[in-house]
Amino acid sequence: xxxxxxxxxxxxxxxxxxxxxxxxxxxxxxxxxxxxxxxxxxxxxxxxxxxxxxxxxxxxxxxxxxxxxxxxxxxxxxxxxxxxxxxxxxxxxxxxxxxxxxxxxxxxxxxxxxxxxxxxxxxxxxxxxxxxxxxxxxxxxxxxxxxxxxxxxxxxxxxxxxxxxxxxxxxxxxxxxxxxxxxxxxxxxxxxxxxxxxxxxxxxxxxxxxxxxxxxxxxxxxxxxxxxxxxxxxxxxxxxxxxxxxxxxxxxxxxxxxxxxxxxxxxxxxxxxxxxxxxxxxxxxxxxxxxxxxxxxx
Amino acid sequence: xxxxxxxxxxxxxxxxxxxxxxxxxxxxxxxxxxxxxxxxxxxxxxxxxxxxxxxxxxxxxxxxxxxxxxxxxxxxxxxxxxxxxxxxxxxxxxxxxxxxxxxxxxxxxxxxxxxxxxxxxxxxxxxxxxxxxxxxxxxxxxxxxxxxxxxxxxxxxxxxxxxxxxxxxxxxxxxxxxxxxxxxxxxxxxxxxxxxxxxxxxxxxxxxxxxxxxx
Numbered sequence: 251x252x253x254x255x256x257x258x259x260x261x262x263x264x265x266x267x268x269x270x271x272x273x274x275x276x277x278x279x280x281x282x283x284x285x286x287x288x289x290x291x292x293x294x295x296x297x298x299x300x301x302x303x304x305x306x307x308x309x310x311x312x313x314x315x316x317x318x319x320x321x322x323x324x325x326x327x328x329x330x331x332x333x334x335x336x337x338x339x340x341x342x343x344x345x346x347x348x349x350x351x352x353x354x355x356x357x358x359x360x361x362x363x364x365x366x367x368x369x370x371x372x373x374x375x376x377x378x379x380x381x382x383x384x385x386x387x388x389x390x391x392x393x394x395x396x397x398x399x400x401x402x403x404x405x406x407x408x409x410x411x412x413x414x415x416x417x418x419x420x421x422x423x424x425x426x427x428x429x430x431x432x433x434x435x436x437x438x439x440x441x442x443x444x445x446x447x448x449x450x451x452x453x454x455x456x457x458x459x460x461x462x463x464x465x466x467x468x469x470x471x472x473x474x475x476x477x478x479x480x481x482x483x484x485x486x487x488x489x490x491x492x493x494x495x496x497x498x499x500x501x502x503x504x505x506x507x508x509x510x511x512x513x514x515x516x517x518x519x520x521x522x523x524x525x526x527x528x529x530x531x532x533x534x535x536x537x538x539x540x541x542x543x544x545x546x547x548x
Numbered sequence: 549x550x551x552x553x554x555x556x557x558x559x560x561x562x563x564x565x566x567x568x569x570x571x572x573x574x575x576x577x578x579x580x581x582x583x584x585x586x587x588x589x590x591x592x593x594x595x596x597x598x599x600x601x602x603x604x605x606x607x608x609x610x611x612x613x614x615x616x617x618x619x620x621x622x623x624x625x626x627x628x629x630x631x632x633x634x635x636x637x638x639x640x641x642x643x644x645x646x647x648x649x650x651x652x653x654x655x656x657x658x659x660x661x662x663x664x665x666x667x668x669x670x671x672x673x674x675x676x677x678x679x680x681x682x683x684x685x686x687x688x689x690x691x692x693x694x695x696x697x698x699x700x701x702x703x704x705x706x707x708x709x710x711x712x713x714x715x716x717x718x719x720x721x722x723x724x725x726x727x728x729x730x731x732x733x734x735x736x737x738x739x740x741x742x743x744x745x746x747x748x749x750x751x752x753x754x755x756x757x758x759x760x761x762x763x
Contacts, residue, residue: 294721294725296725315625316708317625317708318707332615431724459726
């Protein structure tokens, strides 16, 4: 027994060394692809599957790795320099990201909008609300069930912003957090007949499976703008620059505009142009979101 | 699809290999060795069974992130990162079951072998042969833990198409996209693979026991 011990220790030591060297040996060639941090909404809708090949066709010297996570996580990956360029939709957090020196620049690329969806019978009477603030106040007053994404995604950030702007701290049995992606959360809201803030692209792709209907739309505060941000200190700055420039070029805009047109009546994402959405609307939205402009409405 | 299945097998198979290289000797040492803090180490191994994969994934991510301590290796979002994370998840399974199996056999086997002139190493190997079936079960448990695992590989692999997408992360993605049919189909394939691997392992262990103890 006494003589067994050193043997066991030797075997242990040798195998640890072998294991470690195996891991290091399997490292292989280092990855040289552009790392694009983006959101589940752009990936799950299939937009990036259309954009990335079009980009690499125009720039065959680059390859692209897509990391699709929530906007909050994507920005954190950018802070840690694990991605070279971001395509995200959380304007207030993006502005902060650039202000903190993590991003070189930020350009709005495309937009669609959020809609407040809810059960057909509309117990809180959202159809009579004049804007999204009024709609949320009706939900809170009626204590009608509301499902939040609760995952620090771009949609969740916008929802929290809209509540605080409406002057309401949503607490109570009626306000629940799903902690899920958009599609999963919509299915939960559908099953329980809850109200929810949804992005139009995901809602449209699932609408034939849902009983939820859009009850409030068209408020400028529901504009959902996606921006491209070049991460400062990125590993692949040239590729990041090329990708950001290509997204804003005519070729990139066309690809965004034509995406999904075959399947749905209206395009899922509109490219941002000089006049659309109106620069004034965009500026107002950003001001409101970053809390510098208009305070809470009433 | 084939490529995703093969990558799943490559990642989880490599992780199991690493876990076996560490877990089998570690479990044996914890069962037979007499050294300080042995009990604490054994408890830690058992506690490792309860470690959520996503926490392991987060730890490996922070380690391998470009701004992490090992960021210079540029392993984040690559299969080696996924292998490392899954090996950390599988090791407690392999070590814990090995430890329990080796402890289940008394010292008589080794004492008798030593009395008959076997070297300490020969005696140890004889002891391990006694519990061969349980060691295979340890490997099966480790493999089951990682082939079905999604949190860690999603976090350190990034679910990149053609590079780090494996079956479990593909299932999450297709579910998120609303393609429930495809997700269920992938789940079926995953189950079939798990069944096949376990059947093979079990057959191997039965065979080896028959060879050792012919009736």
